[in-house]
Amino acid sequence: MTDRIEKIVRDRVGEEPVCLFAYDLDRLAEHVRAVVDSLPARCRMFYAMKANSADPLLRALAPLVAGFEVASGGELDKARAVDAEAPVIFGGPAKTLAEIERALRRDVTRLHAESALELHRISEAATRLGRTVEVLLRVNLAGPFPSATLAMAGRPTQFGISEQDLPAAVAAARSLPGLRLTGFHLHSLSNNLSAEAHLELLAHYGRTVAGWEREFGLRCEVVNVGGGIGVNYADLDAQFDWASFSRGLPAVLDEFPAGVREVDFECGRYLVAACGVYAAEVLDVKRNHGVDYALVRGGTHQFRLPSSWQHSHPFTVLEVDEWTAPVPRPELREASVTVVGELCTPKDVLAREVPVERLRVGDVLVFHHAGAYGWEISHHDFLSHPHPEHVFHADAS
Template identity: 35%
Template sequence: MSLPQTPSGGTRARDRELVARHGSPLYVYDLDRAVAARDALREALPESFTLFYSLKANPHPGLVRALAEGPGGCRAEVCSPGELANALEAGQEPGRILYSGPGKTAEEMTAALAAGVRTFSVESLGDLERLGAQATALGTVAEVLVRVNSAAAAATTSIRMTGTPSQFGIDAETLPELMPRLLAVPGARVVGAHFFPLSNSRDEDSLIAEFTATIESAARLEREHGLPLQVLDIGGGFAAPYSVPGERPVYTLLRTALEKALDEHLPRWRDGSLEIACESGRYLAGDCGRLLTTVTNVKHSRGRTFAILDAGINTLGGMAGLGRLLPLAVEPRADGTDGGADGGPELTNVVLAGPLCTPGDMLAKAARIPAPVPGDVLAVPNVGAYGPTASLLLFLGRPAPAELLLRDGEVVSASRLTTSRAEIDTGAR
């Protein structure tokens, strides 16, 4: 396991101060870093592109609001009633929100339409027909992006989202036959296409190849099969390190490559008659967040050292459904002490275990850190994306971690997610 550079004494003292004041475990989000990530992605894209922030990465309203502020602000992409509520709380205009996802129910479609959302990505003919029916019942028309599951993949790396049998998108080879039915659904107007074939691509060449293939495919669907194309969302795939040290990749070739592909296949994008959009979650939010966690106990078992933390998979689950992304890395002891003869910390292999009553609650199997003692505050870097809401928050009923927002190094917000059980009407008499 790699370790980040030892934090300065001031950083260690600041961590101890934040934990003393706000408790542990504790997520700390630096809004200035999030805005810097947004500006860096803006610089890597053609100037006229629309940029959506995907709330699945981190739906904290304060973060959503910060990413939307100022020139180049992000619009919101949501895929649940809860994410929609957070976007609206953050001040997002409902008419500029994109509602996506493969499992939209009729009830949530109705609620979104009633709130003023008008743009939806649909994953199938059935999804579109349900949306049209709800819009008709409310006396309105929904604008629709048809999500396309491309038949082949151009990228050689990353997490694949399409290109295989999938719940995401309409299979590209079926679109010619389906197009007349898609265009005839009452209450819905198809205005474009939505692609999202991959996620977390650090390889710029692969990302460019995928985007180029997407642009070519969209142009062909418009030209040969009559897909209306006023909006083209080419998706994302922008990478960021997760729970380990490292920097966001810099995409130096992307802007020129995108402009070339669009000029060749969809040249009217230059005059603004075709809106081109991208979306991102982890790239925008990932490196703004750190998790502070405290060692509550240290034990030795059959030759191994276990540091029991107050944060576990209920706090940093790493999207457990996708497989936790081990190993994570933590910064050295927050008290600044060390035992190395050269003045550096003497490192040892330590199992980092969480507080839950399950052997699966393990954050690292062999972290190389200074010998831990109870009370140490450890920091996990690059966890601004896929933190609390991607974790098993309800498992075993422990409190959710507190979440802080920093601006210019100062705390501007402190909050904690809470849950409660509410009675529902069963209809029984």
């Protein structure tokens, strides 16, 4: 937590319980600039908007990344509101015909086709609009792949075209009007924490695409290697080694066909997670059946990531010494606390049995690395509690 983020939180301590997301846009820019600057020449970094599509954050990212990766018409609208001409690539496993047509009218750079039927839908829309659109075929590779939190390929999932169906998909993409088969999309996993394993994965992608060039007699121009680079929520000091990864990339790119002019990354979590925190004031502490609980203003309806991934999210206790309420101030000392929210369900848990030296009602818990998949994936209006404040800080603002 940076000093400026701590100040934002402390400035809001008062009559109403603290409940907010705060984002350090300067820290975001510094991190993303370093990532992008370290990429080899033919690599491009797109921002996967599903991680966090807040307008101020998109505007901070726009001049730093190659463009935006969107997965819905709504995300496309948000991207275009920020920059009417920024490169946009359109993915997602279930695009409607209306979304495809909207993407073409709003000049997306290319679409990632996830099935034979989707190829026909893209062709229909492109033909009707008199367009020729670049497409990548998203392929569900057979694997095996490195261990990661989520797997999109190498097993049955709704994503992409099975390798056994690839010959028919390639034939369709090359024959249908309005389409130009530009390459392949190979996003296979999410939240990989090993730089070495990720380099091996990309080398496998390169060899696979080279094999497809020979098998199908085609020339691949673009390979999208997806995102999948993770954040270590269990140990914030042991993050993905991007420096080692970027040093190893040039050798890995030698595995790709020479004609591949562009290798696209579409990272989300790795770019934005560290710039954001979720702060929630402790409303009560209690002990039930041998477990100490801290109940906060907020919960999984605002910050669903810990519940979704079944982990204890890391937090810092921001002590607030002021206490003016004419009631006792409960506290815990040398305890292992389970942090829960204000919802009427025992599943509303943000962290379990985390050691704390002292925790009082009125202190604020600041959850770190909350810039990705927090507010975006949460069920905001369950129980109709007030929404948290969203604060975006930059030195120039």
